Amino acid sequence: MGSLADPRASSKLFEPIKIANGKITLKHRVILAPLTRNRGTPLNKDSTPENPNRIWLPNDLMKEYYTQRATDGGLMVTEGLPPSLEGNGMPGVPGIFLPEQVEGWKAIVDAVHAKGGYIYAQLWHSGRANIPQMTGTPIQAPSAVPWDDPEEKFAYPPPHTSTQVRYADHPPVEMTLEKIQQTIQDFVDSAKRAMAAGFDGVELHGGNGYLAEQFLSSNSNRRTDAYGGSPEKRCTFALELLRALADAVGGAGNLAVRLTPFGLFNQARGEQRLETFGHLCRELKRTLPDLSYVSFIEPRYEQIFSAGEKERFLESWGMAKTVDLSLFREIFAGTPFFAAGGFDDTNCWGAVGEGSNQYDGLLFGRYFISNPDLPERLRNGWPLAKYDRSRFYGPFEDPAVGYTDYPRYTPSK
Numbered sequence: 001m002g003s004l005a006d007p008r009a010s011s012k013l014f015e016p017i018k019i020a021n022g023k024i025t026l027k028h029r030v031i032l033a034p035l036t037r038n039r040g041t042p043l044n045k046d047s048t049p050e051n052p053n054r055i056w057l058p059n060d061l062m063k064e065y066y067t068q069r070a071t072d073g074g075l076m077v078t079e080g081l082p083p084s085l086e087g088n089g090m091p092g093v094p095g096i097f098l099p100e101q102v103e104g105w106k107a108i109v110d111a112v113h114a115k116g117g118y119i120y121a122q123l124w125h126s127g128r129a130n131i132p133q134m135t136g137t138p139i140q141a142p143s144a145v146p147w148d149d150p151e152e153k154f155a156y157p158p159p160h161t162s163t164q165v166r167y168a169d170h171p172p173v174e175m176t177l178e179k180i181q182q183t184i185q186d187f188v189d190s191a192k193r194a195m196a197a198g199f200d201g202v203e204l205h206g207g208n209g210y211l212a213e214q215f216l217s218s219n220s221n222r223r224t225d226a227y228g229g230s231p232e233k234r235c236t237f238a239l240e241l242l243r244a245l246a247d248a249v250g251g252a253g254n255l256a257v258r259l260t261p262f263g264l265f266n267q268a269r270g271e272q273r274l275e276t277f278g279h280l281c282r283e284l285k286r287t288l289p290d291l292s293y294v295s296f297i298e299p300r301y302e303q304i305f306s307a308g309e310k311e312r313f314l315e316s317w318g319m320a321k322t323v324d325l326s327l328f329r330e331i332f333a334g335t336p337f338f339a340a341g342g343f344d345d346t347n348c349w350g351a352v353g354e355g356s357n358q359y360d361g362l363l364f365g366r367y368f369i370s371n372p373d374l375p376e377r378l379r380n381g382w383p384l385a386k387y388d389r390s391r392f393y394g395p396f397e398d399p400a401v402g403y404t405d406y407p408r409y410t411p412s413k
Helices: 060-069 099-114 177-196 211-216 236-248 273-287 307-316 326-331 366-370 374-380
Strands: 017-019 024-026 030-032 075-081 118-123 201-205 255-259 293-297 337-340 361-364
Touching (some): 060 075, 060 099, 075 099, 099 118, 099 177, 118 177, 177 201, 211 236, 211 273, 236 255, 255 273, 361 366
Parallel strands (some): 075 118, 118 201, 201 255, 255 293, 337 361
Antiparallel strands (some): 017 024
């Protein structure tokens, strides 16, 4: 592990840890983060403007990608899988709501297990971060609130067009009580499919401004019924959903959740953050104490804003000097607590441990893309290859480029 001066020597990154209420022992704590890569195969290969393809399937290239990054005793989390057509917010994203999709994911799960790895399916619903041209359905959200920025455009042109459209031109509809229950059932059905496909567990994407967090955010949830109007009521949807998922997957030990209490992605501009997420987490710990793990994103990390811009947001909330995840680590004491947010070979070593501001495992995204052998590179102090950001999000005509063509490290003799 190197000399005494080497930070690797005292790091817990390569010590084992139990998750899934003790059923799974990870041999290291370098975790593949959920990463949308848009490499799915269209179900309708004869897509036309009148009948555009809106559904994608997992494929052999995706199996190769996950297999390349699977390690003995290592944990992986899939890209977000929509539980329904109306939940799919991007082209090329393979869901888990059709038998053909389940079959494709089973092949991936089997390949990961063959290498001794563990893999969780992340379930993800785009909610208002979408346009109806992508789904062919009305866009569902907690409230019929137009996009906060009137000029911001959806990242992809509608199918068979080349011009992006503005979110604000296609506002969502408020989910009825019946639609809320139907959506929870969609999640439950997909969670059952994931377990039937052999996944080791299911993770709910409860952050990044997608549906679950849209209910948590005061700017996107303006309801006055049981699902909104106070920090506690804004937590109702997420709590109902997670409890239903726990029942669907055979108990909370097979269930995890990802949260971003301080995130800004997808116009998440909610107020009362500590009150809202504090209540959510306390209720989760009280009612689902055996969650497999919880996954958070570092408060100062932001996907779309610079560090300086994020700091200004934190200052406006009165949190610039004090914000960290220690509150949530304290609430979830005894539950494996993972974090993501800009970790690399320079800052990961002291981040794993028992302290209030340390974590039980670290999720790596961008550097796991460009380093399929990331755990071994970190373990041995080998240099990390740089990633190509322009190849993160497909679909592409040449999907393997920037996806499965990153080489493993070859030490010099």
